Structures are given as C-alpha cells and as structure tokens.
Amino acid sequence: MEKLVVGIDIGGTNTNYGIFDKEGNCFVKNSFSTNEQDTFEFFLEKLYQEIEKSKKEIEDKYNIIGIGIGAPNGNYYSGTIEFAPNLNWKGVLHITKLLKKYYDIPIILTNDANAAANGEMIYGGAINMKNFIVITLGTGLGSGIVVNGNIVFGHNGFAGEIGHTIVDINGRICNCGKKGCLETYASATGIKRTVLELINTNNTPSILRDKKSNNISAIDIEIAAKNGDKIALEAFEYTGKILGLKLSDTIAHTNPEAIFLHGGLSKAGDLIFKPTKKWMEYYLLSIYKNKVKLLPSQIENSNAAILGAASLIWSELDKSINQN
Amino acid sequence: MEKLVVGIDIGGTNTNYGIFDKEGNCFVKNSFSTNEQDTFEFFLEKLYQEIEKSKKEIEDKYNIIGIGIGAPNGNYYSGTIEFAPNLNWKGVLHITKLLKKYYDIPIILTNDANAAANGEMIYGGAINMKNFIVITLGTGLGSGIVVNGNIVFGHNGFAGEIGHTIVDINGRICNCGKKGCLETYASATGIKRTVLELINTNNTPSILRDKKSNNISAIDIEIAAKNGDKIALEAFEYTGKILGLKLSDTIAHTNPEAIFLHGGLSKAGDLIFKPTKKWMEYYLLSIYKNKVKLLPSQIENSNAAILGAASLIWSELDKSINQN
Numbered sequence: 001m002e003k004l005v006v007g008i009d010i011g012g013t014n015t016n017y018g019i020f021d022k023e024g025n026c027f028v029k030n031s032f033s034t035n036e037q038d039t040f041e042f043f044l045e046k047l048y049q050e051i052e053k054s055k056k057e058i059e060d061k062y063n064i065i066g067i068g069i070g071a072p073n074g075n076y077y078s079g080t081i082e083f084a085p086n087l088n089w090k091g092v093l094h095i096t097k098l099l100k101k102y103y104d105i106p107i108i109l110t111n112d113a114n115a116a117a118n119g120e121m122i123y124g125g126a127i128n129m130k131n132f133i134v135i136t137l138g139t140g141l142g143s144g145i146v147v148n149g150n151i152v153f154g155h156n157g158f159a160g161e162i163g164h165t166i167v168d169i170n171g172r173i174c175n176c177g178k179k180g181c182l183e184t185y186a187s188a189t190g191i192k193r194t195v196l197e198l199i200n201t202n203n204t205p206s207i208l209r210d211k212k213s214n215n216i217s218a219i220d221i222e223i224a225a226k227n228g229d230k231i232a233l234e235a236f237e238y239t240g241k242i243l244g245l246k247l248s249d250t251i252a253h254t255n256p257e258a259i260f261l262h263g264g265l266s267k268a269g270d271l272i273f274k275p276t277k278k279w280m281e282y283y284l285l286s287i288y289k290n291k292v293k294l295l296p297s298q299i300e301n302s303n304a305a306i307l308g309a310a311s312l313i314w315s316e317l318d319k320s321i322n323q324n
Numbered sequence: 325m326e327k328l329v330v331g332i333d334i335g336g337t338n339t340n341y342g343i344f345d346k347e348g349n350c351f352v353k354n355s356f357s358t359n360e361q362d363t364f365e366f367f368l369e370k371l372y373q374e375i376e377k378s379k380k381e382i383e384d385k386y387n388i389i390g391i392g393i394g395a396p397n398g399n400y401y402s403g404t405i406e407f408a409p410n411l412n413w414k415g416v417l418h419i420t421k422l423l424k425k426y427y428d429i430p431i432i433l434t435n436d437a438n439a440a441a442n443g444e445m446i447y448g449g450a451i452n453m454k455n456f457i458v459i460t461l462g463t464g465l466g467s468g469i470v471v472n473g474n475i476v477f478g479h480n481g482f483a484g485e486i487g488h489t490i491v492d493i494n495g496r497i498c499n500c501g502k503k504g505c506l507e508t509y510a511s512a513t514g515i516k517r518t519v520l521e522l523i524n525t526n527n528t529p530s531i532l533r534d535k536k537s538n539n540i541s542a543i544d545i546e547i548a549a550k551n552g553d554k555i556a557l558e559a560f561e562y563t564g565k566i567l568g569l570k571l572s573d574t575i576a577h578t579n580p581e582a583i584f585l586h587g588g589l590s591k592a593g594d595l596i597f598k599p600t601k602k603w604m605e606y607y608l609l610s611i612y613k614n615k616v617k618l619l620p621s622q623i624e625n626s627n628a629a630i631l632g633a634a635s636l637i638w639s640e641l642d643k644s645i646n647q648n
Binding site for chain 1: 456469471472474477478479484489501502574578580582607615616
C-alpha cells in the first residue's frame, strides 16, 4: 500500500488538514473552525472525525503512516501547545499524547513557521539550501530558522520567535504582553496599525479614510497602494523599513543564504519586498551585504502550512533511515 | 609521541599562542605584538619563528598535529581573514593557505568568539550543552552561537556577529561604519562611552571626572563602581539594560540553554551580570522567562582564546573519526 501522511495546521481561526504522499501530492484536504469546541478534548474528537471522513474519500489502498502538526507555540520536544494567545484553550495542551488515543502512528508537532520552513526545504525554494529562514507574515509574524539542514528547535523547543524581537521598547502593545515587538509592525495587523497611525498623524488624502478602522484589511491596503494611495504606499515603506532593520539583526545571528517571505502580506510582491530588501541591505554589516537573498516562498500558499506539517513526518523518517 | 596542537589568537594589539594537549593542558605559551610587521607575509614569518622557538622549549617527544586560529572576521570555510577593522593589513588575508607553506598539517580558522565557544564546549561550562552562546565583552562584542552541538558558521562563514545588531538606528557611531551597534554600548569601550555621556549630561560627582577621557578604562569604571561611584554604577546599569534587551532578541532566535559572558567586562561580576540578567528577563517573551542561564565563562580567561583556538583541531578530528 502506498504510504501517505496527514498534515495539520491549527490556526487561531481555522484548522486545515490534508493527506499527502512523499512527493507532496495532495490527495484530499479540508478545513473546519478551530474555536467552536468548548474543550480541547472535543476539538480533538472533531479533528479525528474530520480526518476519518476524509480518509474515506480516498481509496483504501493507501496507508496513513504519520501525522505532522503545525500550531502556534507548538513544542517539538514535548508535543505540547503552550499558552498560545490566539487559541481558546489556555495553558499547556498535550496534543500529541492525546491524539495517540486515536492514531497509534508517529505524530510530530512544531510551530507553524517551523513546519513552513520544513516544507520549503523539501518541496519549495530551499531544496538545495542548508541555511535559510522562513518568515510568515500573517496575523502575526512567525519564523522558522534552518541551520546546517535542520530546523533550529533550541534547548526548550521554542527557537524562532523573531516576531517578538523588540523594535522599540516604548512601542506598540503586543498580544504577548510586551511592547514594541516586530510583529506589531511587520504583519497584516501591523501594517493596518501603521495605516491608522498615518491617518491620525497627517492630512494626506487616502481612500482608506473612508473605511471603519476595524474593517481595514491588509488586502485593502495593498489594493490602495497599487492605485497610488500615498498613505498605503507610505505604510508599505515603513513596514519594509522595520522588517529590513530586524532582518539585518537576524542575519547577524545565523548568516542564512536566503530569507523567504511567506503568508498574506508577502503576496503584495514588490510593495513589501522592495522596501524590505532596500532597508535590510542598508542596515547590514558589510560582510553580509548583497549576500543574502530575500525571496518569496516557492510553495503554493494555500497548501503551504499543511504540506509543511506533513513534511515533518517524511523528514523524521529520512533521519531515522540515515541513523540506522 | 604525544599529540599536541597549537592555538593562536590574533588580536588587534597582541597575537597570543600556546601549545596544548587534548586535555587542555598548556605546555608553553607566548605573545608578541600583532601590528609591528609591515606586511601580512612578514607577520606570518614572525609567527612561524615564534612558534618554532616555543617548540624548542618542550621536549622532542611531542608531535604537533594541527593549528587552530581565532581571528577577527576569520572565515571557517575560506580560511581567510576578511576586512578586519582592527588589523593593519586590509582586504582578504589568506592565512591558512599561506601558513601551509610553513606547516603541512590541518589548519583551522574561525573568529575569536567562535573559538571561545568551542573551548567552552570542550573544556568549560558548556561541556554538557548542545545549545548555548558565548558573548565576548572586550574592545568590541563578539559572539559564538552553538546549535545542536555545532558552532553555527552560516552560509558565508560569518554567523554570530551579535555585536553588530542595532540598538538605535540613530545611535553611536561604530567602527564598522554603521550606527547604534550593540558593541558601541556593551563592551569595554561601550561602557566608557556611556560614562563620558553621563559625565557630560548631568552633575553627579564622580571620581571619573578627574581622569582624561582617553585614559578612562573599563577597569577604572569597575573600581569606581565598587567604591560606590554613582556615575560608574549607572553606567553598569545602562550597559546591562542594553545588553539584556539585545540578548532577549538573541534568545528569540536560537533559544539557547545558556549564555556565557566572557572577556574583560564580564570580570566585573555582579556589576554587569545583575543588570544584564534583570533586563534580559524583563524583555523576554514569556515562554523563555527563567529558562536561559546567564553564566560567566568557566575557562580561565588568560588562556581562553588560545585554548579555544586549539580546541578547533580536536573537534575536527573527533568529527572525522565519527564520520569514518
């Protein structure tokens, strides 16, 4: 029987999953609302039922051999989701242990950006790279760091939280409780906050003034910028400046070959890439200048998170083969 | 014959070297002025003569099997010292290639902080650690990052330049040409600049006002602080705040088990450790709080650099044994 794996991406809004073969072909995928269940146990029961339903859609000549999970604050070592601010269930959630009741196969957890980085390494633009970083620009800013061909998990399993490095100690309040974190500037919500700040502090006309604050989205800002809206253009420039500055700090840590931008805001193309690259180069130490590529993810975005999660299982299997 | 290795530390002022066995015992060590020679080739000739002189001091039952070198901007991959601001010889210096003319044995180069990190892993406080960072607080701020038991060299061989992450884009001018680099605040010269700033901006009495600006050293500031001098104490507090803030950013990258402080300024003990630890914890993301140790280097400082350089050879030999 052909071997397949399940890739699951647990997000603050939706939980997506898919079933993939080793080449990354998607056999079935589905999505359901994450926070509808009262308890985490009910959520897992729902997840199990959904996966079973999907399994029926594919012929019974396939064998599911593992489950990879990407989740906010997912800890690779302990298999727990710990204090994820965007999930309804608080504290430490023992997801791999609890899921073992349903599936007695290898289950691997890590955070969503690490999963994306693994996917990029196996199926995307980092296939021949040993040292690179994936930055996910969604509601927040996630990061997965790869060194010598391996995801960096760190001593406690929580490496790669570049979104919470500090831009300004007196800066914007972050969901994490700190002030001035990078993700309060460089993310879909960060650019929206920048637009609101610009609207409040100057008189430049802007189509975005016609919208309620709550209703402005990163897509609105992108469309406005493409139509020449000055506030929107300035917001992209500012976002790129802050992101470029902090990426120059990141490069001074692990000296990657490339940084991949991933997720909603990265879809704005040149609007975000150009200023980020310009300011990154400006702030880089001379030994790094013009040596680090800034690239869009090469994985189709709608599948990136679940494919990345699935890839964790294939990587682990390859590792154990190499060790034996 | 017992096998020994040479460890060389090339600094902006002095070049130190020593001959060590695998247990880290020093058989002979010596030092000479780095920048006295007009050309880099003359410097290497001098280095060769000095090493040969030292070899004669030890009995002829020993066999030198390798040379490890720590140098500013030393590149592990290419064996070159590239554009080191504190050396007289500019451009790219092919040190391992040129030294091969004198010694046809393995020669390994890296930067001084990476060498110190390797020494800490083999002989110091990081013996049982797989993920840690060494910060050297000397004239500048160097760093060596270890992930999964290996020094991170990065794609171009220049990983670990935390001293050039940016504290303030409009901050102090750095020797590297940028503004506001961490090492302009957190280093022996950084704390001196802080003292001068404090002297200029307030009226607090201080023993340090009696000295010429050029003559104030980090040791003077340490002695003054130990005697209760308010300017000196405030300078240590400020240095620790900036260092703690930027170490919190660093932890968000590789989530180390410990950070070791090394070099002159770290000798000030609680004066630098207490504020650095306090502010590091203050700025850390909650998942890291109280999990990362801040420790003094466990290697006797006078030998740390050359022992670290020597340890590069033993590590490489161990690696090739494990691969065979």
